Amino acid sequence: MRNVIKFGGSSLCDGASMIKASKTVDGDTVAVVVSAPGKRWRGDDKITDLLYRSSYGDAAALENVRRRFENISRSALIKDEILGEIFTSDFKDRLWDAPFIASRGEFFSAKIMAELLGYEFVDAADVIVFDSGGAPDIPSSIERIKAAIKDKNVVIPGFYGANKNGNIVTFPRGGSDITGAVVAAAANAKIYHNRTDVPGFMFCAPEHCEKYRVIPKMTYGEAYFLSRGGAGVIHADAVEISRRYGTVINVRSSFDKSSPGTLIGDFPRAFGVYGISGKATSDKLCAVSVGIHREDDGFDEARRLVISKTPAEPLEMTDDGMVFSVPVEKFDKTMQTLAAIL
Ligand code: ASP
Secondary structure, X not given: OOEEEEEOHHHHOOHHHHHHHHHOOOOOEEEEEEOOOOOOOOOOOOHHHHHHHHHOOOHHHHHHHHHHHHHHHHHOOOOOHHHHHHOOHHHHHOOOOHHHHHHHXXXXXXXXXXXXXXXXXXXXXXXXXXXOOOOEOHHHHHHHHHHHHOOOOEEEXXXXXXXXXXXXXXXXXXXXXHHHHHHHHHOOOOEEEEEEOOOOOEOOOOOOOOOOOEOOEEEHHHHHHHHHOOOOOOXXXXXXXXXXXXXXXXXXXXXXXXXXXXXXXXXXXXXXXXXXXXXXXXXXXXXXXXXXOOOOOOHHHHHHHHHHOOOOOOOEEEOOEEEEEEEHHHHHHHHHHHHOOO
C-alpha cells in the first residue's frame, strides 16, 4: 500500500510535536508533505506569518523565526547545519522576495522531518511547477514527483514550487494541502492522509455548535463546497485535485486517535442539510454556506427551513448548497440557529 501523509502546522509547531508526528508515519508511507511550524498556543504566531513580516522589514519577527527554528532543531536533536542552510547570506539579500522568504518555513519543516524519518528531502522548487502566470501546472508537477519518488521515500515541503525562471511561487495560504493532493495523485496513493489539529470535517465549527460531530464520509462536492465556504479544515483546491485524480482523502487529527476522521471520496451524497460553514468576506459582511443538495427529495422543505432561519435571501445556489451574505453582527447567531437544525 502506498500512502501519502500531509502534516499541518499545528502538528509541527515545536520539536516535541515534530518527533511525535514522525512516529506516526508508518512503513506504507512513500511521501510526507509538511507545513511550516504553526501556532503553539492560541494567540501565538505561525512561522509563515512571521516570515512574511520579516520580508516586509520587521527585524523582531525575523529574530523570532530564528529562535523558533533553533529551539526546534535543538529539541528535535537535529544538527545546526539545517539552520545554516536557511540563514545564508542569500536569505538576508532576498528579504524583498516574499514568496522565497515565506517558503523557508516549509523548507525548514521538511528538512527536519526528513532527518527524523531517514527519508530523502526533495525540494518542492524542483517538483512543483508553476507557469509564468503563477498558476500551478499539475500534470508537469505530477511527472516530476513520480520521478523523484521512484524507489525511495521522500519528504517534500508544502506550499510552494517554482516557475520556469527558478523563482519561488507560493500557493494561497493553507496551500500545503494542495501540495499534498498533488503528491498523493503522483504516488497513486490509496489514501491521502491529511493530518491536522481537528478530529475531522465537522457538521459545523465547534464554536457555533454545542454538540459538534465529525462527518464520517463526504463526497468531493460536499467537502469542496464547505471548504470554499470557510470550513478551514482542508483547502478547497486540494479537494478538487483529489477528485480529479480519484484519490480518497482522510482528514483527521494527527495525535488524537479517538476519531477515525472524515473520508472524502466518491461516496453517496448526504441527505438534507449536511453541513454549514462561514467566513468573513469584508469588515461588514460574512458568507454563510449551507450544504444542501438541490436534487434531493425534500430539498424544497429543507430550503424553506434554512431561509426562514437566515436573515437574507440566498445569494448563490449550486448543486451542493446555498450561500448567504449576512451582516457581521448577525453571523454568530445565524450560524448557531442553523446549527440547531442539523
Ligand atoms: N504555511 C502556510 C500557511 O500558513 C501554508 C500551509 O500551512 O498550508 O498558510
